[in-house]
Amino acid sequence: AQSVTQLGSHVSVSEGALVLLRCNYSSSVPPYLFWYVQYPNQGLQLLLKYTTGATLVKGINGFEAEFKKSETSFHLTKPSAHMSDAAEYFCAVSPGGYNKLIFGAGTRLAVHP
Amino acid sequence: GAVVSQHPSWVICKSGTSVKIECRSLDFQATTMFWYRQFPKQSLMLMATSNEGSKATYEQGVEKDKFLINHASLTLSTLTVTSAHPEDSSFYICSARIGPLGYNEQFFGPGTRLTVL
Secondary structure: EEEEEEOOOOOEEEEEOEEEEEEEOOOOEEEEEEEEEOOOOEEEEEEEEOOOOOOOOHHHHHEEEEEOOOOOOOEEEOOOOOOOOEEEEEEEEOOOOOOOOOOOOOOEEEEEE | OOOOOOOOOOOOOOOOOOEEEEEEEOOOOOOOEEEEEEOOOOOOOEEEEEEEOOOEEEEOOOOOOOEEEEEEOOEEEEEEEOOOOHHHHHEEEEEEEEOOOOEEEEEEEEEEEEEEO
């Protein structure tokens, strides 16, 4: 069965500090991996995705993530947090890239001055 | 490009009534749309996959007679919550799939908050 585990339901960082949101997945077939951001009462916006090829992927707003097959991880990072980064972040896996997206429980990122 | 809209953005209804939520792909044709529900402070749970011109595929545990899905055109899918009850109150989000077969690029709508009194 496919699943996604996001370690830490809440992460708090100072403005300008490194952001690290952790995601581990389980998939019986090569996964497609995604990070989405959700602002209050809004839908999801795609931050970045890994399908095939380069394992370090860059997304919008300065975020990037690295696919590590040996660790079954796809952690999201940003070198310097901004106040506007405060939101809910979801990691998702699509086994083999077909149809279904399976979401993790989400991590709420708080950024304080 | 790849904009998905939902209408209404919020709705309040009385228990026992039915509510219809529309999901539209504004600038592309979506052969597949997905419906999710999200309870407060929780993740998105896939309810059903909607393919244009065919019956929706529901996830285990989702009542198909309660959550009616119609995908009548390549740009419109509707979710009707029939005989709504307070426990159906939730945030409903649709997404539309774009891209060739085998590649999963979903674009999400802004969501519809349903409150059943």
